[in-house]
Amino acid sequence: MQNSIVEKLPRYEQVRYDLQQKLIAQIWGSDESIPNEQELADEYQVSVGTIRKAIDLLVADGLLVKQQGKGTFVRYPDFSSSLIRFFRYRNSTGKQIIPEGVVHKVTYLENGDERINGVMHRLIQAPLIYIERTREIGQKVLVSEKIWLPKEHFFQLLNIPLSNFDNLLYPMYRRECGQLVVSAKEQLSFLTNYFDTYLPLQQTESAVKICRFAYGINGELLEYRESYGRASEFFYETFIH
Amino acid sequence: MQNSIVEKLPRYEQVRYDLQQKLIAQIWGSDESIPNEQELADEYQVSVGTIRKAIDLLVADGLLVKQQGKGTFVRYPDFSSSLIRFFRYRNSTGKQIIPEGVVHKVTYLENGDERINGVMHRLIQAPLIYIERTREIGQKVLVSEKIWLPKEHFFQLLNIPLSNFDNLLYPMYRRECGQLVVSAKEQLSFLTNYFDTYLPLQQTESAVKICRFAYGINGELLEYRESYGRASEFFYETFIH
DNA sequence: AAGTGGTCTAGACCACAAC
DNA sequence: TTGTGGTCTAGACCACTTC
Numbered sequence: 090m091q092n093s094i095v096e097k098l099p100r101y102e103q104v105r106y107d108l109q110q111k112l113i114a115q116i117w118g119s120d121e122s123i124p125n126e127q128e129l130a131d132e133y134q135v136s137v138g139t140i141r142k143a144i145d146l147l148v149a150d151g152l153l154v155k156q157q158g159k160g161t162f163v164r165y166p167d168f169s170s171s172l173i174r175f176f177r178y179r180n181s182t183g184k185q186i187i188p189e190g191v192v193h194k195v196t197y198l199e200n201g202d203e204r205i206n207g208v209m210h211r212l213i214q215a216p217l218i219y220i221e222r223t224r225e226i227g228q229k230v231l232v233s234e235k236i237w238l239p240k241e242h243f244f245q246l247l248n249i250p251l252s253n254f255d256n257l258l259y260p261m262y263r264r265e266c267g268q269l270v271v272s273a274k275e276q277l278s279f280l281t282n283y284f285d286t287y288l289p290l291q292q293t294e295s296a297v298k299i300c301r302f303a304y305g306i307n308g309e310l311l312e313y314r315e316s317y318g319r320a321s322e323f324f325y326e327t328f329i330h
Numbered sequence: 331m332q333n334s335i336v337e338k339l340p341r342y343e344q345v346r347y348d349l350q351q352k353l354i355a356q357i358w359g360s361d362e363s364i365p366n367e368q369e370l371a372d373e374y375q376v377s378v379g380t381i382r383k384a385i386d387l388l389v390a391d392g393l394l395v396k397q398q399g400k401g402t403f404v405r406y407p408d409f410s411s412s413l414i415r416f417f418r419y420r421n422s423t424g425k426q427i428i429p430e431g432v433v434h435k436v437t438y439l440e441n442g443d444e445r446i447n448g449v450m451h452r453l454i455q456a457p458l459i460y461i462e463r464t465r466e467i468g469q470k471v472l473v474s475e476k477i478w479l480p481k482e483h484f485f486q487l488l489n490i491p492l493s494n495f496d497n498l499l500y501p502m503y504r505r506e507c508g509q510l511v512v513s514a515k516e517q518l519s520f521l522t523n524y525f526d527t528y529l530p531l532q533q534t535e536s537a538v539k540i541c542r543f544a545y546g547i548n549g550e551l552l553e554y555r556e557s558y559g560r561a562s563e564f565f566y567e568t569f570i571h
Numbered sequence: 572a573a574g575t576g577g578t579c580t581a582g583a584c585c586a587c588a589a590c
Numbered sequence: 591t592t593g594t595g596g597t598c599t600a601g602a603c604c605a606c607t608t609c
Contacts, residue, residue: 099578125594136580141595151571157595158587170570272571279520279536279561295520295536295561320520320536320561327568329411330392330513340597366575377599382576398576399606 100135104143107133109306112152112163113269122160123153150271165269168259172275172299173224173316175325176231188224188231192254193287195220197240197247205237208300209313216240218247222258223287232318233288242268242311259303268311276300277325285317295320341376345384348374350547353393353404354510363401364394391512406510409500413516413540414465414557416566417472429465429472433495434528436461438481438488446478449541450554457481459488463499464528473559474529483509483552500544509552517541518566526558536561 098106108123117123124132129140144161147153154164168174176188198217206213220236236258238246245265255261262268276299283296290296297320303312339347349364358364365373370381385402388394395405409415417429439458447456461477477499479487486506496502503509517540524537531537538561544553 101578122594127594136582138581139579142578155595156588158589158593160594166571168570172568272569275568275570277564277566277568279538279564281536281562293534295522297520321522323518323520325518327413327516327518328513329409329516330407342597363575368575377601379600380598383597396576397607399574399608401575401607 100133101139101142101146104129104133104135104140105146108143108147109152112147113267113306115263117163119163119165122162125160152271165260165263166271168270168273170327171273171301172277172325173232173234173301173318176318176322177324186226188226190254190256190258191223191225192251193221193223195246195249195251195254198237202237205313209237209239209302209310211239218243220246221287230288231322232316233285234317235315237313238311242266262311269306270303270311271306272304274302274304279320280317283317288317288319290319297323341374342380342383342387345370345374345376345381346387349384349388350393353388354508354547356504358404360404360406363403366401393512406501406504407512409511409514411568412514412542413518413566414473414475414542414559417465417559417563418565427467429467431495431497431499432464432466433492434462434464436487436490436492436495439478443478446554450478450480450543450551452480459484461487462528471529472563473557474526475558476556478554479552483507503552510547511544511552512547513545515543515545520561521558524558529558529560531560538564 108129111117123129126137126140126144129144130137133140144153144155148155148161151166152164153161155161196219198219201211201213201215201217202219203213205217206215216239218238218240220234220238222234222236223230224232224234243262243266246261249265259270262270278298278300280296280298283290283298285296288296297318299316299318301312301314301316302310303314305311349370352358364370367378367381367385370385371378374381385394385396389396389402392407393405394402396402437460439460442452442454442456442458443460444454446458447454457480459479459481461475461479463475463477464471465473465475484503484507487502490506500511503511519539521537521539524531524539526537529537538559540557540559542553542555542557543551544555546552
């Protein structure tokens, strides 16, 4: 709270910021209730209304959920609206299947990558970690992913054996590296003549390319990811407003 | 306010609903200031805080904007995030060009259309208005659109000559039919072998199909629209969270 | 100086959940 | 019954805009 950065901000923004820091530091576990509004009001020496406003902001951010009569709970974002979840796959009974994430390669690019550091707005030679990953159903590759991470935030991943990588990466980022992804930008385009080691396409087959920029709680870019899949298998739904 | 539908709702929801109705009825013009918070509090016989909460909801909905020191203003949604605005077209200098909407046909389907009434969850034979429209740059067709509207809400359009249709349809819906579109759902998929009278594609060319369901302020379905464009010209960007 | 929205308080009472 | 968040009030003072 005594941070000079936040000194001129409204009290509810200061409270919000402090609660946010505690959420990153995992003071409270997932799906665990945080202190009630009166306790927080006493702790921060503000009125309950001010606490409510701070909490409402974090709820709007998807970091907290409120349940009347029970309490306010931690809820880390799940990216359920991510485009890459929209590749349609169903089993023989018509049910949607959730693909398995498989990490094939994790390497350290000491001198970075010019193109990638460019799109990430970093210094050309800034070191990167590079990951190749697929999403599969059975043995069939649904999506091929190339992932680049700033080495300074994710060096811990280099010591983890491939077989120990989780199905989902974002919870791993948080657990192993203390990096919490809370928002992202995704760009979708359509490619012809795409070749990928992991994703065999017919000569005439088209691909969907999704570029994702994933951001941390303070808006810093944590990850750049390119995902490729079959255009014919893609179906995307979005809500405007 | 004395509407039975809203009797059990919180005061701020009742106020919100009433203000919403006034916005639809165009009590205040676009970009005109609505009464200040104290005046509204007096009018509705609630405290200023309750008025603020109602207004904040309408701001979150994109129907109002607040400006400190000036007032609160009407701001009808503009659908700037619509997928179909993401067909990439640039002129020779690299600037993005805004396509022109051209209405080619407006017809009355007295007995509806089985497939369309199905996806719109209406009775199979419910009457529809059908519109064919393109979005063009110069003489080049960028997007071909098929639009279906419930006849009961849009019959006024049948009396308007094609040449009098505006570049944008939603402001027309509001002006001519009193129907305000505030939200939408869009579904994107890729097609091969698509044929369209207005959009000539090469034999091997792929198309993007966007199905839009547009909703009114009370959540009722006002429009179903299918838009088709060239896959190679499509670029979509979205923000998650 | 006057008017607007922005922040903040210190309470009251209600509705829901758990024991 | 107790504790939680949900609603609502009636003010105070601040910050920005306009005149």
